Amino acid sequence: xxxxxxxxxxxxxxxxxxxxxxxxxxxxxxxxxxxxxxxxxxxxxxxxxxxxxxxxxxxxxxxxxxxxxxxxxxxxxxxxxxxxxxxxxxxxxxxxxxxxxxxxxxxxxxxxxxxxxxxxxx
Amino acid sequence: xxxxxxxxxxxxxxxxxxxxxxxxxxxxxxxxxxxxxxxxxxxxxxxxxxxxxxxxxxxxxxxxxxxxxxxxxxxxxxxxxxxxxxxxxxxxxxxxxxxxxxxxxxxxxx
Numbered sequence: 001x002x003x004x005x006x007x008x009x010x011x012x013x014x015x016x017x018x019x020x021x022x023x024x025x026x027x028x029x030x031x032x033x034x035x036x037x038x039x040x041x042x043x044x045x046x047x048x049x050x051x052x053x054x055x056x057x058x059x060x061x062x063x064x065x066x067x068x069x070x071x072x073x074x075x076x077x078x079x080x081x082x083x084x085x086x087x088x089x090x091x092x093x094x095x096x097x098x099x100x101x102x103x104x105x106x107x108x109x110x111x112x113x114x115x116x117x118x119x120x121x122x
Numbered sequence: 123x124x125x126x127x128x129x130x131x132x133x134x135x136x137x138x139x140x141x142x143x144x145x146x147x148x149x150x151x152x153x154x155x156x157x158x159x160x161x162x163x164x165x166x167x168x169x170x171x172x173x174x175x176x177x178x179x180x181x182x183x184x185x186x187x188x189x190x191x192x193x194x195x196x197x198x199x200x201x202x203x204x205x206x207x208x209x210x211x212x213x214x215x216x217x218x219x220x221x222x223x224x225x226x227x228x229x230x231x232x
Contacts, residue, residue: 035221037223044125044209044211044223044224044225044226045160045162045168045211045213045223045226046125046223047213047220047221047222047223050220050221057219059218059219059220060220061123061220062123095167095168100170100173100179105219106154106156106215107156107173108156108158108170108173108174108213109158109160109168109170109213110170110173110179112167112168112169113167114166114167115167
């Protein structure tokens, strides 16, 4: 079964850092553009970042640019999100998701993980 | 990048049809056909319902359909059923090579 499983969500103080991981099963992350999407408690979905299928291009939402870094490890077939300089407004459930077309930069998000919760609080 | 605008809620009785609008700009919805719709039940992962404005993925009921005119995309649910009650989000690729979601719409089945 094609699956994504996120991990790494914790409670962290403002200004802190952490790394989220997303393990992929039954497909190769090297063939698909991958994304991170988050949902703050009681609020809507917010797109966070993408890494192109070939790993050559990354993009970020303005709200996280300069603080978050997306990456992937082909050998571990996993996606990552490094979160630095965390703010209380970064508190959210973080989902990883893949696009529906292989070897393409664009596409809809057809497979989602269950999410991992990041809480930024003093 | 501002969120796409959706109505906060839409309601209908079982069997009726409802339409959810998603209004963006000429830099996102009006700029390309990479517009998609997601159903989200609380506590579960979102589910892709429509891709590329109007394509329905395998396994999605044909009661769901999508369209676009100018800067506004729409999702129509026909033959409304109790299990359709959920939050729905649109998403669009943007001219900045990023993505943006809509504000979300709660569908209420009366």
